[in-house]
Each structure stands twice: as structure tokens, then as C-alpha cells.
Amino acid sequence: MNLTRLFIFRPVTTLLLTLSIMLLGLLGYRLLPVAPLPQVDFPTIMVSASLAGASPETMAATVATPLERSLGQIAGVTEMTSTSSQGSTSVILQFDLDRDINGAARDVQAAINAARSLLPSAMESLPTYRKANPSDAPIVMLALTSATRTPGELYDLAESKIEQAMGQVKGVGEVSLMGSALPAVRIDLQPLKLAQYGISLDTVREAIANSTTNKPKGILQGSQQSWVVDSNGQLDKAAQYQDLIVSYKDGKAVRLHDVATVYDSVEDQYQAGFLNSQPSVMVGIKRQAGANMLDTIDAIKAQLPALEKDLPADTQLKVVVDRSPTVRESLYDTEETLLIAMLLVIAVVFVFLRNVQAVVIPALALPVSLIGTCAVMYLLGYSLDNLSLMALIIATGFVVDDAIVVLENITRHIEEGLSPLRAALKGAQEVSFTVLSMTMSLVAVFIPILLMGSIVGRLFREFAVTLTVSLLISMFVSLSLTPMLCARLLKPKPKVSKRPHPLYQFIENQLNALLAAYSRGLAWVMAHQKITMFSLVLTVLLNLFLFTVVQKGFFPNQDTGLLMGALRADQNISFQAMKPKMLEFTKIIQSDPAVDSVMSSMGSGMFGSRNSANFFVRLKDFSDRDATATEVANRLSLKTSHIAGAQMFLMAAQDLHIGGRSANATYQYSLQADDLDVLREWTPKVQAALAAIPQLNSVDSDSQTGGQEVVINIDRDRAQRLGVNVQMLDTMLNNAFSQRQVATLYHTLNQYHVVMSLQDSYTRDPEILKELYVINDSGDRVPLSAFASFKGGNAPLSVAHQGQSATSTVAFNLNDGVSLEQAQALIKQAMAQLGLPSTIQAGFAGTAAAFAQLTATMPWLIIAALAAVYIVLGVLYESYIHPITILSTLPSAGVGALLLLLLTNTQLTVIALIGIILLIGIVKKNAIMMIDFAIHAERTQGMSPKQAITQACLMRFRPIMMTTLAAFFGALPLALGSGGDADLRSPLGIAIAGGLALSQLLTLFTTPVVYLWLDSLSRATKRQWQRMRHVES
Missing domain, CATH: 3.30.70.1320 (Multidrug efflux transporter AcrB pore domain like)
Incomplete structure (x- = not known):
């Protein structure tokens, strides 16, 4: 059944079907989420554990190892890494791309519970997990500042109000606070006074722990009423602890203020944060793996007005980092590029046809195909991102190709004297197989990409499917709407030709001159076929050479408007010395004209070791600065390189990060x-x-x-004689130096702690250890020096594991x-x-490993695409030979793409690789149009192969030029694009534009020669086969 005939004679049905595609596409477009890149996140879960005072080696041995043994048994874990630093351990698990993160989270919780009995009993809480990758950049960063409140008070507000509210937002994976710690009652003990009164550290700890409590006390039940029993058992402020009796000396009470300084402060005094140079508590928000970035950011910002009203009036909550403007700006740039590409393609069609009605017909294929694709994108859960929009931009040059082929053939029949209706029926039927061949062979190049399971395959699956859907819709439109409109809009050839417009006549003369020049060139290559075949072989060799010399990379750097980095100082630097150095670097960075604001934090725990500080640098809008994010990072690193004793590391934050x-x-x-x-x-x-x-x-x-450490060598025999065991020593050292939380204070919104440690002046010199003592089994004081010696050594600031090694x-x-x-x-x-x-x-x-894998698979990916196209063409033509003729167009396209990448100093990244794979599907269209007409002429008109291919080349010259130029100008805006993410998009445009330009020039001459050579080979093979069969019979 001729479906084209059905659509031509049923215009209402055709128009309504087309409108349905458009309406569904518009609805899908409005519902599509927006993102910078497709959702290709590896499901990642971070497990965190803490043990106050524990060294990195202790954390690795007693916490990380048991957790790794249990977590390593979870199915689908592809990578497990851990980092143990002073008092904290984080274990990062990455799962298969197909693993559901919620199911993985349940398995992680079960593994944590299973490891519970193997973890140290001193851990105050079980490890926790979050569904976020710690190496990802935050999508939003907030700064809480105040001119009147302390950092501890700000931190308390941030934890009790902001962290809770942000953690409940859909799509948020992790909310982290930096810059201070929760308020606490701090008790700084003075060991000399303790020795004077004969009081041990553990005695003080027990006295404090027993002095404050908030346990249930029951209810009094009377005959008529009841009473809740309560007391003033909990002490909340430092002043209430001052007179606490910790012991007695000669019958006189020794109070806490006699042996310690008691004051209100924070749990961890070795943390600090700044917005520019103003003290601040920072809130970093990361999205959950797989969550849409812009939807999550919009949901976060929607909560801020109510949150600001709930905060005290003397605090200010500022949005310092917000990824959404840069993402939207990048997408606006891409949409603008799409519009330019559409206009250029329509202009190409107009130049060749010079007829408004004729131009409208293929031009309609553009919006129908592109907008209709949005409906399928929505159904598949895709988003409007750089890659899907790049697919639509490239599609602008393809979706009109089918309509152009149909339109040009119908127009040719009209010029030969047929009526528009008969021309539409005949012309559409003649090229329907051509259209099918061009579309299906182009779709075939994506089959290897769709089957890839790696990050590259997942990243470009959305690109491939989006482009495929637009091509299939285009094929439908070209075989339905296009011939129907041709039958009704095009006018029959006038009996008396009118004098054309001078501009139209000029264009026609130029096209005729170009066709004449091509005819002469074609005659020459037909007479010098060996030279032509040699040039084809030369392009194959040139491909191999250029592939080895062109620079290769993994993924183009994005300009997200955010720099991330760290300041690394001497490993033995103190907190007091590190803080001014961090502020010095902050001022230098802030002075750069491209920088908008600087957030910095330092401290212990998971947010940094004692010799490092974290930096987040927000850049000005791309239009307001003179350099890309990577260039600014390199510039700032150079600016700060002269500062002695520390080094700054900065890099542009990226949306695609591989590894945890x-x-x-x-x-x-x-x-x-x-x-x-x-x-x-x-x-x-x-x-x-x-x-x-x-x-x-x-x-x-x-x-x-x-890092420096003090090693205490215990003489166990002497310790035993003195009635001291190792547990006593560990307890005493923990009480002295671990900022130990000895009591918990329960309040309405949060819980706080009483923190005990030695006074700062006693923690600055290892010699203090000689003045400490333990209480033996008999209650006597035994100095450490009586049973132990001390020596210095080196210690790691962190211990990392990969797997369990x-x-x-x-x-x-x-x-x-x-x-x-x-x-x-x-x-x-x-x-x-x-x-x-x-x-x-x-x-x-990480990314370097992914690139090594890509480099190894890149040639095989291209070969697989070639094989897929060959199979599809072989099935369509029922021939082994004709697909080879069609694929002979590819070497010149590869040379053009690689050569232009080399000339523009553009790396062969995965973006450019997709462009080269696309060329496999694009440039063969020229050969398909030639070969289809040649085969038809041989079968129906009895022409010789040379006559048939020569006529086909000349007859199909204009549609070949139109389709190639349409694809070229569709890719050109990508190659010449500007904006923050232009570097991400340009390799695709450069590869396609370069490949099309050279292949158009060469394949017009090489394809007919290859056709003749392979036809001769095929005929010779058939003759030989027939002789062999004749001899056998």
C-alpha cells in the first residue's frame, strides 16, 4: 500500500495528525525539566562516622575497616573509598548506574547495623549516611552572618532551623554546615591545680556528668488529680557549673572554678568560616544523585522567605552560590543557537528554491519535528539540557533533508510539465525508499552508543534518542505532510514563462555555472579513475595519521561560574597560625576583577584537616568578566604562588564528575x-x-x-607494679586532649554538650605530658614519667583506603x-x-580513568557504528556491494573533521567523537541519493552503469548541495557559538562542519568512481561464479 498516496488524498487527516504532534510536543516542552547535563550520576552514598580524639590511624583501623568489610558485601558496589582523619571517617560507595539509590540506601543501613558490634564502644552515635557524592560541587551555598551574634549562636541557628528546612526539600542529598560548631559549656582544666588538690581528670568528669541530668522522674497520682515530678537537675550555663563541688581536700570542698576555667563557647574551637573577610556560618547544599538541579534549586529558594522570617532580626541569610542562573544562561545561549540554525537552514532552502510556497513546505518540517520530539523526551524522563538541545540544533540540518529530497523531486516533475497532484504522487513514490534509507542508516549509527553501558553511553543516550526521534518524525512528515502540501500549494508550470527577478536569475545562473563546473570535473574523474581511487585510499591513510596527532581529551571544561579549591599549609601548622593565612589568601582572591565573593572555612573533621582550608569562589556573570572559569583559576593560583608556607589549589566546578x-x-x-x-x-x-x-x-x-606526634612508650612491668593499667592511661589522655563531651544538655530545638579538656596553655608543648598523672588502683597519684617515656615521631593527617587496601x-x-x-x-x-x-x-x-577507557574503546565504537550502518544498508538494498559504495564517502568526512579540530586547536573529546559518529550517518546521504537514481535508471531505462551514475550525479546535484549545506549551516552556529558553555558545544559543531565541508567536495567525485569499480567487480564475480557452476554441471 502506498501510504504517501493516502496522505495526499486525505489532507484533513494529514493536517490533524501533524497538529497533534505539535500540540503534544508543546505540552511536553512546557513540562520538561531543565538541567545542565543529562542525569548520569553514579548512585553514590557517603557514610560518616566520628570518634572524638581518635587519630587517623585509629579511625582507619577501628572504624573504617569494620565498615568496609560490611559495606563491601553490598551487591552492585563499583567503587568503595574511605578517608580517615582526626576524629572522623567517611566511606564513599558508588554503585552501578542502573542501581536504584533508595534500594542501595536500605542496604547501606543494614550493613551499618551489621557492623555495629565491631565498632568502638566509645562512639557516641552510629555512623550515618547521605545520598550524595562529596566530590560534587554544591548547587546552593548560603551564608548566615550577624554583627551582634557569636559564630556559635549562628551555627546553632543554622543547624536547628536552616539545616532542618533544607534537608526536607525534595532533591536535596546533603546539607553541610561549615565555619563553627554548636554552643557548649567548656571546662578548661588546669593540671597543676588538680595535682595540688590531688584530683584526677576522671574524678572531675564524673562530677560534671553526675551534676546535670534531665531524666524522667515520674508522676504523682492522687484520687482527684495528678502531678508531674520535675527538678532543676539540668545545668544549662557556664555560671551554673562554677561552684560545682568536684572533690574535698582536708574536709574543704574543692569547686570546679578552683581547678578549671568555665565559660560558654562552642564544642570545637578549631573551626572558622568567612564570607569574604566577615565571620560567617556557611550552609552547603548538594543535590541527591539523579535529582534535577534546577527543580531542586527552585524548591530551595522557595523556602528561603519563610526561613528568613523565622530567623532573628539581627541575622542575615545570603545566597552566595546559586547554580541556576549560569545553567539557565547556558541553555538560553543554546536555544538562541538553535534559532539561528533554523533561520540559516531556511535561508539555504530559499536560495535554492526561490519560491515562498516551496520554502514553507520543508520549513514546516523543522518545528513539527523539533517540537514533536519534546513529547517523547518528556515520556522518557529526559530534560532540556545542553546535550538534548545540541541534538535538536544538529537535527535542524537533518530534518529538512528528507523534505528537501521529496520537494525537489516533485518540483522537477512539475517543471517537466506534470500537474502538482501527479508530480506529488510520482515524485514522492520515487524517493520514498531513498528517504527511508537515509533516515534508517543515520539512526543506525546510534545503535552502538545506545548499547554502551559506560558513563559515555549513559551520557549520550539522551542525545542519541532525541536526535533519532526527531529524524523519525521528519521522515513521517516528509512522506505525509510534504507531498500533500506540494500537491496543493505548488503551482503548475506556467505556459508562458515570466521573467524572473534579477536576484533570482543571478542565483540561478550561479547554480547552473556550478553544475556545469561539476559536470566538467565529473567527466575528468571518470577519465582518470585510478587517480580518484588513489585519492580515496590516501584519505583513509590520512585519517589514521590525523587520529594519532589530534589532541584528545575526555569532556570539555564547563564554565559554571564557581571555583572550588583548598589552601594547603605546612602539615604542623597550628589553628592560630592557619587562620590569618587563610584571610590573606581570601583578600588576594577577592581583589581579582572576575571574582564576586569568596567563602572559606577551616577546621577539623570531615570538612578539612588542621592544615587545610576549603574555598568556594563565586565568579561574576560570564558577560562581566574577561576570562573563563578555568583561566581565572589558573590566574589566581599564579597570584598566590608568592606566599610562603602555603599553596592554593583551585579548579572550575564541573557538573560531570566521575569517582567519589x-x-x-x-x-x-x-x-x-x-x-x-x-x-x-x-x-x-x-x-x-x-x-x-x-x-x-x-x-x-x-x-x-x-605530621608530628608524641609517642608514649609504656613500661608495662613498671606500670603493673605501680597499680596502673593501660585503660587508665587512655582514659586520662582522652579526658585531657580530646575535647571530650562529658554531659548532654537537652533543649527544645537542639541538644548541646559540656566539653572538657585541658586549658590551651597546657596543650601547646609535649612537655606537659610529664606533669600529668593517673590514679592507680590504690587511689594514689602516679606520674606518667614513672612508667612511661616520650619520644617524637611522624604521623599521617589522614589515611585513605580503596576497596579495603x-x-x-x-x-x-x-x-x-x-x-x-x-x-x-x-x-x-x-x-x-x-x-x-x-x-x-x-x-x-576518576575522570582520568574514564578517559583511558574511552581512548581504548573509541576506535571500536567507530567500527561498530560503521558495521551497524552497513548492516542496515545491506538489508535495505539487499546487496553486499552497494553499502560499501555508500560507506566510501566516510574517509573524507573523517579527514575534514579531524583536520578542522587540529586547525582550531580543539581536542577530540567525547563531544567531538559524537560529531564524527554522526558524520558516518550524514555524509552517506549524498551517495544514497546518487546510487538510488543510478540503480533506478539501470533497471527502468536500460542505461549502462556509467551513464546511470553520471545522470544521477548531475540530476541529484542540487538536492545534494541543499541537504549538505542545510546540515553544514545547522552545525555552524555550534562551532562559532559564544557564552559560558560554548567550549562544551563547539567541538560537535567543528567536527560536523569540517567533515561536511571536505566530504561534500570529494564524495561528489569519488562516489561515482567507486560505484563503477564495485559494479565491475560485482559483474566479474557473478561471471566467475556462473562459469564455476557451469563447469560443475
């Missing part, structure tokens, strides 16, 4: 070993080797083993103009010269 380990640079090289000492020995050597490579910068390692990571950034491929080659060369021992497993991690 955080680092101070973009790319990572990982070392893994069972022997921690071997790892500590070789990590600095590897770091030095990478730092010596001039193409790299910001080389840093997470292995910090130069010790690991370290050396991170690095690339200098401008250096590709990741170059960097990896240089690093491999440096490692070969270094000679790592066999006990260390070394390799790239």
Missing part, C-alpha cells in the same frame, strides 16, 4: 598497596615525579605523613593547551623511569 574521592585538582593518579609503609615511601616520589613534568600544575597528594592519590591539573592524552603519556613515561615496585598497583582514577 575528593581531590585538590581535576585529574587523579592512584597508588594502592597492602603495605602502608611502602605506600608512604613511594607516594612522595610519585608526587615529585609528576611535579617535575612541566605540562602539569597544581600537583598535590592526599598522603600527608609529615591502603591507597593514596596524586592529583594534577593541565596547563593551557595540554591535552589529557599528552599528560597521561608523560605520566606513564615518568612512572616507567621511576620504577615503582611490584607491590604497588598504580593507575589513573
Whole structure:
């Protein structure tokens, strides 16, 4: 049945079907969420645990290891890393892309419960988990400031009000507070006075713990009424603890203020945060894996007005970082590019047809195909993001191709004298198979991408499906709406030709001249077929050469308007010395003309070690600065390089991050070993080797083993004779130096603690250990020096695991103009010269590992796309030979794409790779149009192969030029685009524009020659086969 005929004779049905596609598409467009990139997040869960006072090695051995054993048994875990620092451990789990994060979270909770009995009894709470990747950039950052309140009061407000409200917002995965700690009653003990009164630290701890309580006390039940029993058992303020009796000396009470300084402060005094240079508590909000960024940000901002009303009047809540404006601006730029591409494509059609009615017909294919695609995108759960919009931009050059082919053939029949109706019936029927072949063979190139299970396949699945749907809708429109409109809108050829407009005549003359030049060139290549075939072989070899020399990368850098980084100082720096250094760097960064605001924080725990500070730098809008985010980061690193004693590491925040380990640079090289000492020995050597490579910068390692420690060597025999056991010593040291929480204060909105430690003046010199003592079994004071000796040593500031083995990571950034491929080659060369021992497993991690995998699979991906296209063409043509003729157009497209990437100094990233794969489907359209008409002429008109292909080339010259130029100008706005994320989009446009430009020039001449050679080969093979069968018979 001829479906085209059905649509031509049923115009109402055709129009209503088309309108239905448009209406559904418009509805889908309004409902589509907006995002910077497709949702390709690895399901990631972070487990956090804390144990006050524990060293990194203790945390790794007693907390991280038991958790890893239990968590490692969860199905679907692809990567498990942990980092243990002073008093805290975080374990990051990444799962298969197809794993449901909610199901994974339930398994994680079960694993935590299973590990409970293996964890230290001193842990005050079980480990917790959050469904967020700690290496992701925050989507919103808030700053809470006040001119009258202390940082502790601000932190209390942030935790009790802001954190709770933000954590309930749909899509939020993690809310973290930085810059201070909760209010607390602090008790700073003076060991000399304790010795004077003969009181132990544990005696004081017990006295404090027993002095404040808030337990249920029951109810009095009378015959008529009841009474709730309450007391003033809880002490809330420091003043209430001053006169607390801790012991007696010679019958006289010794009160707490006699042996300690008691005051209201915060739980952890070694944390600080600043907005620019103003003390601030910062709230970092990260989205849950898979959550839509803009929907989550909009939901967060919708909560802020009510939240601000609930906060005290003397506080200010500011939105410092908000990713939504940059995302929306990038999408607006992309939509503008889409509009420009549509106008250019329509202009190309008008130049060739010079008829308003004729231009309207293929122009309608654009909105119908593009808008209709939005309906399918919504049903599949896709979003309007850079990649899906890039697919629609590229589609502008494709979706008119089918309509152009149909329209041009119908117009040709009208010019030959047929009526519009008969021309539409005949012309559409003639090219329906051509249209089907072009569309299905282009769709076929995406089959390997759709089957890929890696991050690249998942990332571009949305791109491939979006483009495929638009092409299928376009094919439907070209075989339904286009011939119907041609039959009704086009006018028959006038009996008396009118004099054309001078401009139209000029264009027609130029096109005729171009056709004449092509005819002469075609005649020459037909007479010199060997030279033509040699040039084809040369392009194949040139492809191989260019592929090896073009620079390769993984994913273009995005400009999100946010820099993330860290300040790393000497490993033994104190908090008091680190704070002014952080402010010094803040002022330098803030002075840069591209910087809007700077947020910085430092402190212990999961937000940083004692020698580091975290920085978040918000940049001005892209139009208000003179450099990209990466260029600003490099500039700031150079500006701060002269400051002695510290180094700044900054990098542009990216939406696509692979791996769960955080680092101070973009790319990572990982070392893994069972022997921690071997790892500590070789990590600095590897770091030095990478730092010596001039193409790299910001080389840093997470292995910090130069921290100082005091080792207490216990003489166990002497300790036993003195009635002292090791548990007593551990308890005393914990009481003295761990900022121990000895009591809990319960309030309406939050719980606070009483924190006990030695006075600061007694924690600055290891010699204080000689003045401490423990109480033995007999109640006597025994100095530490009586049964222990002291010596200095080195200790790590953090301990990292990969799987369940010790690991370290050396991170690095690339200098401008250096590709990741170059960097990896240089690093491999440096490692070969270094000679790592066999006990260390070394390799790239995170994004660098994903790039290495992509580099290995890139040729196979292209081969798979070629095989898919060959199979589809073979099925359509029922021939082994014709698909080869069609695919012979590809080498020139590859040369054009790679050559233009090389000339524009653009790296071959996954974006450019998709452009090259697209070219496999695009450039063969020229050959399909030629071969279809040649085959038809041979079968129906009895022409020789040479006559048939020559006529086909000349007859299809104009539609070939129209479709190629439409695709070229559809890609050109991407290649020449501007804006914050232009670097993300331009490789696709450059690859397609370069490939189309060269392939258009060469394939017009090489395809007919290849057709003749393969036709001769096919005929010779058939003759030989017939002779063989004749001999056998």
C-alpha cells in the first residue's frame, strides 16, 4: 500500500495528525525539566562516622575497616573509598548506574547495623549516611552572618532551623554546615591545680556528668488529680557549673572554678568560616544523585522567605552560590543557537528554491519535528539540557533533508510539465525508499552508543534518542505532510514563462555555472579513475595519521561560574597560625576583577584537616568578566604562588564528575598497596615525579605523613607494679586532649554538650605530658614519667583506603593547551623511569580513568557504528556491494573533521567523537541519493552503469548541495557559538562542519568512481561464479 498516496488524498487527516504532534510536543516542552547535563550520576552514598580524639590511624583501623568489610558485601558496589582523619571517617560507595539509590540506601543501613558490634564502644552515635557524592560541587551555598551574634549562636541557628528546612526539600542529598560548631559549656582544666588538690581528670568528669541530668522522674497520682515530678537537675550555663563541688581536700570542698576555667563557647574551637573577610556560618547544599538541579534549586529558594522570617532580626541569610542562573544562561545561549540554525537552514532552502510556497513546505518540517520530539523526551524522563538541545540544533540540518529530497523531486516533475497532484504522487513514490534509507542508516549509527553501558553511553543516550526521534518524525512528515502540501500549494508550470527577478536569475545562473563546473570535473574523474581511487585510499591513510596527532581529551571544561579549591599549609601548622593565612589568601582572591565573593572555612573533621582550608569562589556573570572559569583559576593560583608556607589549589566546578574521592585538582593518579609503609615511601616520589613534568600544575597528594606526634612508650612491668593499667592511661589522655563531651544538655530545638579538656596553655608543648598523672588502683597519684617515656615521631593527617587496601592519590591539573592524552603519556613515561615496585598497583582514577577507557574503546565504537550502518544498508538494498559504495564517502568526512579540530586547536573529546559518529550517518546521504537514481535508471531505462551514475550525479546535484549545506549551516552556529558553555558545544559543531565541508567536495567525485569499480567487480564475480557452476554441471 502506498501510504504517501493516502496522505495526499486525505489532507484533513494529514493536517490533524501533524497538529497533534505539535500540540503534544508543546505540552511536553512546557513540562520538561531543565538541567545542565543529562542525569548520569553514579548512585553514590557517603557514610560518616566520628570518634572524638581518635587519630587517623585509629579511625582507619577501628572504624573504617569494620565498615568496609560490611559495606563491601553490598551487591552492585563499583567503587568503595574511605578517608580517615582526626576524629572522623567517611566511606564513599558508588554503585552501578542502573542501581536504584533508595534500594542501595536500605542496604547501606543494614550493613551499618551489621557492623555495629565491631565498632568502638566509645562512639557516641552510629555512623550515618547521605545520598550524595562529596566530590560534587554544591548547587546552593548560603551564608548566615550577624554583627551582634557569636559564630556559635549562628551555627546553632543554622543547624536547628536552616539545616532542618533544607534537608526536607525534595532533591536535596546533603546539607553541610561549615565555619563553627554548636554552643557548649567548656571546662578548661588546669593540671597543676588538680595535682595540688590531688584530683584526677576522671574524678572531675564524673562530677560534671553526675551534676546535670534531665531524666524522667515520674508522676504523682492522687484520687482527684495528678502531678508531674520535675527538678532543676539540668545545668544549662557556664555560671551554673562554677561552684560545682568536684572533690574535698582536708574536709574543704574543692569547686570546679578552683581547678578549671568555665565559660560558654562552642564544642570545637578549631573551626572558622568567612564570607569574604566577615565571620560567617556557611550552609552547603548538594543535590541527591539523579535529582534535577534546577527543580531542586527552585524548591530551595522557595523556602528561603519563610526561613528568613523565622530567623532573628539581627541575622542575615545570603545566597552566595546559586547554580541556576549560569545553567539557565547556558541553555538560553543554546536555544538562541538553535534559532539561528533554523533561520540559516531556511535561508539555504530559499536560495535554492526561490519560491515562498516551496520554502514553507520543508520549513514546516523543522518545528513539527523539533517540537514533536519534546513529547517523547518528556515520556522518557529526559530534560532540556545542553546535550538534548545540541541534538535538536544538529537535527535542524537533518530534518529538512528528507523534505528537501521529496520537494525537489516533485518540483522537477512539475517543471517537466506534470500537474502538482501527479508530480506529488510520482515524485514522492520515487524517493520514498531513498528517504527511508537515509533516515534508517543515520539512526543506525546510534545503535552502538545506545548499547554502551559506560558513563559515555549513559551520557549520550539522551542525545542519541532525541536526535533519532526527531529524524523519525521528519521522515513521517516528509512522506505525509510534504507531498500533500506540494500537491496543493505548488503551482503548475506556467505556459508562458515570466521573467524572473534579477536576484533570482543571478542565483540561478550561479547554480547552473556550478553544475556545469561539476559536470566538467565529473567527466575528468571518470577519465582518470585510478587517480580518484588513489585519492580515496590516501584519505583513509590520512585519517589514521590525523587520529594519532589530534589532541584528545575526555569532556570539555564547563564554565559554571564557581571555583572550588583548598589552601594547603605546612602539615604542623597550628589553628592560630592557619587562620590569618587563610584571610590573606581570601583578600588576594577577592581583589581579582572576575571574582564576586569568596567563602572559606577551616577546621577539623570531615570538612578539612588542621592544615587545610576549603574555598568556594563565586565568579561574576560570564558577560562581566574577561576570562573563563578555568583561566581565572589558573590566574589566581599564579597570584598566590608568592606566599610562603602555603599553596592554593583551585579548579572550575564541573557538573560531570566521575569517582567519589575528593581531590585538590581535576585529574587523579592512584597508588594502592597492602603495605602502608611502602605506600608512604613511594607516594612522595610519585608526587615529585609528576611535579617535575612541566605540562602539569597544581600537583598535590592526599598522603600527608609529615605530621608530628608524641609517642608514649609504656613500661608495662613498671606500670603493673605501680597499680596502673593501660585503660587508665587512655582514659586520662582522652579526658585531657580530646575535647571530650562529658554531659548532654537537652533543649527544645537542639541538644548541646559540656566539653572538657585541658586549658590551651597546657596543650601547646609535649612537655606537659610529664606533669600529668593517673590514679592507680590504690587511689594514689602516679606520674606518667614513672612508667612511661616520650619520644617524637611522624604521623599521617589522614589515611585513605580503596576497596579495603591502603591507597593514596596524586592529583594534577593541565596547563593551557595540554591535552589529557599528552599528560597521561608523560605520566606513564615518568612512572616507567621511576620504577615503582611490584607491590604497588598504580593507575589513573576518576575522570582520568574514564578517559583511558574511552581512548581504548573509541576506535571500536567507530567500527561498530560503521558495521551497524552497513548492516542496515545491506538489508535495505539487499546487496553486499552497494553499502560499501555508500560507506566510501566516510574517509573524507573523517579527514575534514579531524583536520578542522587540529586547525582550531580543539581536542577530540567525547563531544567531538559524537560529531564524527554522526558524520558516518550524514555524509552517506549524498551517495544514497546518487546510487538510488543510478540503480533506478539501470533497471527502468536500460542505461549502462556509467551513464546511470553520471545522470544521477548531475540530476541529484542540487538536492545534494541543499541537504549538505542545510546540515553544514545547522552545525555552524555550534562551532562559532559564544557564552559560558560554548567550549562544551563547539567541538560537535567543528567536527560536523569540517567533515561536511571536505566530504561534500570529494564524495561528489569519488562516489561515482567507486560505484563503477564495485559494479565491475560485482559483474566479474557473478561471471566467475556462473562459469564455476557451469563447469560443475
